[in-house]
Amino acid sequence: MIALVRSVDRYRELLGEVVREGDVVVELGCHRGAATRRILRRRPARVVAVDYGEEAREAMTRLEREHRELTFVPGDAREYETLERVLELLDEPSCDVLAVDLGGGMFPDTAFKVYYVWSVTLRPRDAVLRNAGLCEFLLRAELRERVELEGDDRGYLGELSPPGIPGRIKRRFEEFRRWRE
């Protein structure tokens, strides 16, 4: 399932419903851990939370001390090195739930790209994404051609776009670098 929301309240609430006991969760843009706390209440096996902000570092380091299953990774979700660090922390290169909140008003292209790259890599069962621009796109866009999807419900794309991390991103991650400039 891929869930898209606009408000932070709904985002936190939804994560408190979607995460199941024993899940591996990757959360991008954890800030001071309000959504992370909701996730932790669901008794996941592992939570890796990423944020590049100073405020996050302080609060998340404190939260980490209270929860052995939580690891905070200070870093930019647009950097391939951050994704690599998270992959190193996981037993398997996958997760059950991917949560992305880089700020509800964040440019939709950035929010989508971060979601897309991390989700094709980690292949989550469920993804929860918060972004106002993407909500508007979903409401305004109309599919004007019959397009079928097969296979199970899941939290990542790949049926109509190439599966896996796009080759040009893999090739020394040039695109990631360009994307930050």
Ligand SMILES: C[S@@+](CC[C@H](N)C(=O)[O-])C[C@H]1O[C@@H](n2cnc3c(N)ncnc32)[C@H](O)[C@@H]1O
């Ligand atoms: C609105 S806050 C997230 C709030 C959080 N979901 C909650 O429930 O409290 C957005 C966070 O995304 C972080 N952020 C934005 N862009 C980022 C990026 N490229 N990499 C890492 N963190 C990012 C910001 O530092 C900020 O802490």
